[in-house]
Amino acid sequence: MKKNAQIEKEMALIEAKANVLKALGHPTRLWMAEQLANGEKCVCELAEFIDADFSTISKHLSVLKQAGVVEDEKRGKQVYYRLKVPCILKYMPCVEAVIKASVKEQIDLLG
Amino acid sequence: MKKNAQIEKEMALIEAKANVLKALGHPTRLWMAEQLANGEKCVCELAEFIDADFSTISKHLSVLKQAGVVEDEKRGKQVYYRLKVPCILKYMPCVEAVIKASVKEQIDLLG
DNA sequence: AAAACACATGGTTAATTTACCAAATAACAT
DNA sequence: ATGTTATTTGGTAAATTAACCATGTGTTTT
Numbered sequence: 001m002k003k004n005a006q007i008e009k010e011m012a013l014i015e016a017k018a019n020v021l022k023a024l025g026h027p028t029r030l031w032m033a034e035q036l037a038n039g040e041k042c043v044c045e046l047a048e049f050i051d052a053d054f055s056t057i058s059k060h061l062s063v064l065k066q067a068g069v070v071e072d073e074k075r076g077k078q079v080y081y082r083l084k085v086p087c088i089l090k091y092m093p094c095v096e097a098v099i100k101a102s103v104k105e106q107i108d109l110l111g
Numbered sequence: 112m113k114k115n116a117q118i119e120k121e122m123a124l125i126e127a128k129a130n131v132l133k134a135l136g137h138p139t140r141l142w143m144a145e146q147l148a149n150g151e152k153c154v155c156e157l158a159e160f161i162d163a164d165f166s167t168i169s170k171h172l173s174v175l176k177q178a179g180v181v182e183d184e185k186r187g188k189q190v191y192y193r194l195k196v197p198c199i200l201k202y203m204p205c206v207e208a209v210i211k212a213s214v215k216e217q218i219d220l221l222g
Numbered sequence: 223a224a225a226a227c228a229c230a231t232g233g234t235t236a237a238t239t240t241a242c243c244a245a246a247t248a249a250c251a252t
Numbered sequence: 253a254t255g256t257t258a259t260t261t262g263g264t265a266a267a268t269t270a271a272c273c274a275t276g277t278g279t280t281t282t
Contacts, residue, residue: 014145015138016210017203022136026240027122027129034125043259053242058260060240068213077249077258084212087205092128094198099127101195102179137270154229164272169230171270188228188279 023067024088028052029060032081033069037089040073040082134178135199139163140171143192144180148200151184151193 024030032046047057061081064070071084083089135141143157158168172192175181182195194200 011138013207013210014142017206018136018138018141020136020206020209021132021141025129025131025133025136027126030129030132031125044257047259052240054259055243055261056241062260068209074248074259077256079259085205085209088209091202091205094196094202095128095131096124098131098179098196098199099124139270155227163270165229166231166273167271173230174269185229185278190229 020067020069020088023063023069026060026063028057029064032060033064033083034089034092036070036081036083037086040080042078042080044078046081131178131180131199134174134180137171137174139168140175143171143175144194145200145203147181147192147194148197151191153189153191155189157192 024033028050031050035041035046043054043057043061046061047054050057061070061072065072065081068084069088070081072079072081074080135144139161142161146152146157154165154168154172157172158165161168172181172183176183176192179195180199181192183190183192185191
C-alpha cells in the first residue's frame with residue numbers, strides 16, 4: 001500500500017471515530033444513550049422526560065442512528081431504539097474522571 | 112435533597128460529560144489527543160502534521176484544554192500539551208466497534 | 223535593545239447545528 | 253373509510269462552530 005493511501009485510511013478512521021463521539025457529545029443524545037443502556041425504549045418513553053419538541057427528539061435519535069450508536073425497530077405504532085454496541089457507555093467513568101480532575105483543579109485554585 | 116435539585120445535578124453532570132465527548136468529536140482534536148497518548152508534545156510538533164493555520168490548531172488545543180482533556184505547560188519558547196486523564200483513549204476500541212458494526216451492515220446489505 | 227520564534231487572541235465570515243412549527247407517513251382503532 | 257396515535261421529514265431562523273488573517277504576548281537569540 002502506498003504511503004498516501006495509508007494516511008488517507010487513517011484519516012478516514014479518525015473522522016469516523018470523531019463522528020461517533022460527536023453524536024454522543026450533546027446532552028440530550030448522551031442522556032438518551034444512557035437510558036438505552038437499561039434496555040430498548042420507544043421514542044415516546046424517552047420523550048416523556050425530555051422537554052423539547054417531538055421532532056427535535058426524533059432528529060437527535062436519527063443522529064445517533066446515523067452514527068451507528070443505536071438501531072431502531074418499528075413494532076406496531078411505535079419505534080423502539082436500542083444501543084447497538086453497549087460498550088459505548090462503559091467509557092463514562094473515565095469521562096467523569098476528566099470532569100472530576102477539572103473540578104478538583106478549580107477547588108485547589110481557591111485554596 | 113429535593114427531587115428537583117437531584118435532577119438538576121444529573122443534568123449538570125450529563126452536560127459536563129457531553130462537553131468532554133464533544134471536545135473529542137472533531138477529527139483534528141481526536142487526532143491530537145491520540146498523539147498525546149504517546150507522551151506530551153509541543154504545539155509545533157503537532158502542527159507539523161496538521162494542514163491548518165497555526166491559530167486554528169491553537170484554538171483546537173484550547174477546546175481540549177477547556178474540556179479538561181489536556182493540560183499545558185510552557186517551557187521556554189514552547190508550550191507542551193499532555194493528556195490529563197489518559198484513560199480517555201482506552202475507549203477507542205469500542206468506538207471502532209461501532210464503526211465496524213455499521214460498515215458490516217452496509218456490506219450485508221449489498222449481499 | 224532589536225529581531226526572531228512559538229503561541230495565543232480578536233475579528234470576520236462561511237458552514238454547521240439545533241430548535242421549533244407545520245405537514246407527511248404509517249399503523250392501529252372505530 | 254376515517255380518525256387517532258406515534259414518529260419522521262421539510263422548512264426556517266437563531267445559535268454555535270471552525271477556519272482564516274492580522275495582531276498581540278512572552279521568550280529566547282543576536
